[in-house]
Amino acid sequence: MTAFVIRRLAQAVFVLFITSILVFGGLYLVGDPIEILVHPEADQIERERARVALGLDKPLVEQYLTFLKGAVTGNLGKSFVYARPALDVIFERMPATMELAVLAMLISIVLGIPLGLYAGLRPNSFISRSIMTGSIVCFSLPTFWVGLLLILLFAVTLGWLPSTGRGPTEEIFGLQLSIFSLEGLRYALLPALNLALLKLALIIRLTRAQTREQSLLDYIKFARAKGLRSSRVIGVHLLKNILIPLVTVIGLELGSVIAYAIVTETIFAWPGMGKLVIDSIFQLDRPIVVAYLLVVVCMYIIINLVVDILYSLLDPRVRISEQHG
Amino acid sequence: MTEQVQKIAKVQTPFKRLCSQFAESPVALVGLVVLLAVIFVAVFAPLISPQNPYDLSKLDLMDARLAPGETGLGGQHYLLGTDGQGRDMVSAIFYGLRVSLYVGLTSGIIALVIGSVLGVLAAHLGGRFEQIIMRIVDIQLGFPAILVALVLLAVLGKGVDKIIIALVSVQWAYYARTARSAALVERGKEYVEAARSLGLKGSRIVLRHLLPNAMAPLIVVGTVQVAHAIALEATLSFLGLGLPATEPSLGLLISNGYEYLLSGKYWISVYPGIALLITILAINLVGDQLRDILNPRLSR
Numbered sequence: 001m002t003a004f005v006i007r008r009l010a011q012a013v014f015v016l017f018i019t020s021i022l023v024f025g026g027l028y029l030v031g032d033p034i035e036i037l038v039h040p041e042a043d044q045i046e047r048e049r050a051r052v053a054l055g056l057d058k059p060l061v062e063q064y065l066t067f068l069k070g071a072v073t074g075n076l077g078k079s080f081v082y083a084r085p086a087l088d089v090i091f092e093r094m095p096a097t098m099e100l101a102v103l104a105m106l107i108s109i110v111l112g113i114p115l116g117l118y119a120g121l122r123p124n125s126f127i128s129r130s131i132m133t134g135s136i137v138c139f140s141l142p143t144f145w146v147g148l149l150l151i152l153l154f155a156v157t158l159g160w161l162p163s164t165g166r167g168p169t170e171e172i173f174g175l176q177l178s179i180f181s182l183e184g185l186r187y188a189l190l191p192a193l194n195l196a197l198l199k200l201a202l203i204i205r206l207t208r209a210q211t212r213e214q215s216l217l218d219y220i221k222f223a224r225a226k227g228l229r230s231s232r233v234i235g236v237h238l239l240k241n242i243l244i245p246l247v248t249v250i251g252l253e254l255g256s257v258i259a260y261a262i263v264t265e266t267i268f269a270w271p272g273m274g275k276l277v278i279d280s281i282f283q284l285d286r287p288i289v290v291a292y293l294l295v296v297v298c299m300y301i302i303i304n305l306v307v308d309i310l311y312s313l314l315d316p317r318v319r320i321s322e323q324h325g
Numbered sequence: 326m327t328e329q330v331q332k333i334a335k336v337q338t339p340f341k342r343l344c345s346q347f348a349e350s351p352v353a354l355v356g357l358v359v360l361l362a363v364i365f366v367a368v369f370a371p372l373i374s375p376q377n378p379y380d381l382s383k384l385d386l387m388d389a390r391l392a393p394g395e396t397g398l399g400g401q402h403y404l405l406g407t408d409g410q411g412r413d414m415v416s417a418i419f420y421g422l423r424v425s426l427y428v429g430l431t432s433g434i435i436a437l438v439i440g441s442v443l444g445v446l447a448a449h450l451g452g453r454f455e456q457i458i459m460r461i462v463d464i465q466l467g468f469p470a471i472l473v474a475l476v477l478l479a480v481l482g483k484g485v486d487k488i489i490i491a492l493v494s495v496q497w498a499y500y501a502r503t504a505r506s507a508a509l510v511e512r513g514k515e516y517v518e519a520a521r522s523l524g525l526k527g528s529r530i531v532l533r534h535l536l537p538n539a540m541a542p543l544i545v546v547g548t549v550q551v552a553h554a555i556a557l558e559a560t561l562s563f564l565g566l567g568l569p570a571t572e573p574s575l576g577l578l579i580s581n582g583y584e585y586l587l588s589g590k591y592w593i594s595v596y597p598g599i600a601l602l603i604t605i606l607a608i609n610l611v612g613d614q615l616r617d618i619l620n621p622r623l624s625r
Binding site: 015022023133140152262289304 | 352464467468469471472475476477479480481552556559560563564565566576579582583586587589591594595598601602605606609610613
C-alpha cells in the first residue's frame with residue numbers, strides 16, 4: 001500500500017514536470033504578452049522596461065529555471081495582469097468553481113441513481129425505455145448550447161432566475177461561498193444544472209447496468225427467498241453493491257466536472273477559475289495559465305489516488321497489490 | 326458439386342447480415358437516415374444553400390437580425406432568420422455543418438490510423454514498447470479531453486489544421502487502447518498461430534491478420550469518437566479557441582448568437598445548436614446499434 005502511494009506520487013511529480021515544460025515552452029512561442037499589456041502608445045524604451053520588469057528579456061531556459069525554482073517553493077510566478085502571485089489569484093477563484101462542481105455532482109447523483117435503479121429493475125417498462133432514450137439525448141447534447149437554452153428559457157423568457165453572475169457570498173470556514181443562501185442558490189442553480197446534465201446521463205446508465213447485472217446474482221435471489229421486503233433487498237443489499245463502482249466513477253468524474261466548468265463558467269459569467277483561465281489565455285497571462293493547469297493536474301492526481309484507495313477500502317476483494325500502478 | 330456451390334452462395338455475406346441486424350432497430354435506422362441526410366447537406370452545401378454566407382457582397386446589413394420566416398429588402402425569404410450581419414441562417418448552418426463534419430471526420434480518421442497502428446503494434450511487440458505506449462495512454466486518458474485540447478490550442482493558436490491536431494492528440498489514445506485489447510484477444514487465436522507457423526513476416530501478420538480482425542471494436546469506438554470530436558470542436562470554437570471566424574463551424578455560429586440571446590433573438594444560437602444536436606444524436610444512435618450487433622457478448 002505504502003509502496004503503491006509512493007509510486008503514484010512519484011509518477012505525479014513526473015507528470016507535473018512534463019506538463020510544466022510543455023505548457024511553459026508552448027506558451028513562450030505564442031504571441032508577445034508585452035504587446036497586449038503595454039499601452040499601445042508606449043514607446044520602445046517603455047516596452048523594454050516592462051519586458052525587463054516581467055523577466056521576459058531572458059532566454060527561455062533561464063525563464064523556465066527561474067519558474068522551476070519558484071515552483072518548488074510554492075511560488076508559481078506573478079500574474080502579468082493582476083500583478084499578484086498567480087496562485088493567490090487562482091485560490092481566490094477556486095471556491096466558486098468547487099461549489100459549482102459539488103452542487104452539479106449532487107444534482108446528478110440525487111436524480112441519476114433513482115432513475116437508473118428504476119430503469120434497471122424494470123428494464124422493459126415504457127418509463128425505463130424513456131429514461132434510457134432520454135439519457136442518450138442527454139449524452140448527445142452539447143453542454144454549452146444547453147446552457148444557452150437554460151438562460152433563454154428560465155432567465156429571458158420566464159424571468160424566474162438570474163441569467164449570469166454569482167450571488168452574494170458569505171464567509172463559511174474561511175471560504176467565500178454563495179450556495180448557502182437562498183439568493184446565492186438562485187444564481188447557482190442554472191450553471192449547476194447545466195454542468196450536471198452530462199454526468200446525469202453517465203450515472204443513469206451506469207446505475208442501470210450495475211442493477212441489471214447484480215439483481216441476477218445469487219445473493220439477491222437468496223435475500224428474496226428469505227422473504228425480505230423488496231424495499232430492503234433493493235435499498236440495502238442491492239444498493240450497497242452497486243455503490244462500489246459508482247463511488248469510483250463519481251470520484252473520477254468530479255475532476256472532469258471541474259475541467260468542464262470552464263465552459264459553464266464562461267456561459268454564465270461565473271467568476272470561477274475556469275473563466276479566469278479562458279480570460280488569461282486571451283490576455284496571454286502566462287503565469288496564470290501555467291499555474292491553473294498545474295493546480296488542476298494536481299487536483300486530478302489527488303482525486304485519482306483517493307478514489308483508488310477508497311475503492312480498495314470499500315471492496316475487500318480488491319487489494320492494491322505491490323505490482324499495481 | 327454445382328448444387329453445393331449454389332447452396333453456399335445463398336448464405337448471407339457478413340455485410341448483408343450486418344445490414345439486416347442493423348435494420349432490426351427502427352430508432353437506429355432513423356438515425357442512419359438522418360446521418361446520411363446531414364452528410365448530404367454538408368457535402369453539397371454550396372449547391373443547395375440559398376445564399377453564399379461568406380460572400381460579403383451578397384450580404385445586406387439592412388437584413389440583419391430578421392426573425393425566422395421574415396422577408397428581406399431584396400425579397401429573399403429567410404426561413405430561419407438572419408444573423409447580426411444579415412446572413413441567412415439556413416445557409417450559415419449548411420456551411421457550418423460542412424466545417425464541423427470535416428473537422429470531426431478528418432481528426433477521427435487520422436486518430437484511428439495512428440491509434441490502431443500503435444495499439445496493435447503494442448500488442449504484437451510487447452515488452453518496453455508496449456509499456457511506454459500504454460503508460461502514455463493511461464496518463465492521457467486520466468485527464469478530461471477538454472483540458473488536453475485547451476492546453477494544445479492555447480499553445481498552437483487558431484486554425485482548422487491546429488484544431489485537427491488538438492483533436493487527434495486527444496483521441497488517438499482511445500483507439501490505441503481498444504486496438505491493443507482487441508489485438509491481444511486475436512493474437513491468441515489459432516489463425517494467427519497458423520499464420521506464424523507458415524512463416525509469415527511480422528508486418529504481414531499485423532497488417533493482414535491482426536488489424537482487420539480488430540476492426541469491429543474500432544469502428545464502434547470510432548463512431549462515438551467522431552460524435553465526441555464534433556461536440557468538442559464546437560465547444561472549443563464557442564470558447565473562442567477553435568476555428569477562425571473565416572471558417573465558422575456550428576460552434577462558432579452558436580457563439581456569435583450568444584450576444585443576441587439576452588435580447589430574445591434566440592434563432593441565431595438556437596438553430597445551429599439544433600443542427601449540432603441532430604448530427605451528434607444521429608451518430609450516437611447509429612453507434613449504439615453498431616455496438617450491440619458487433620459485440621460478441623450480446624450476440625443472439
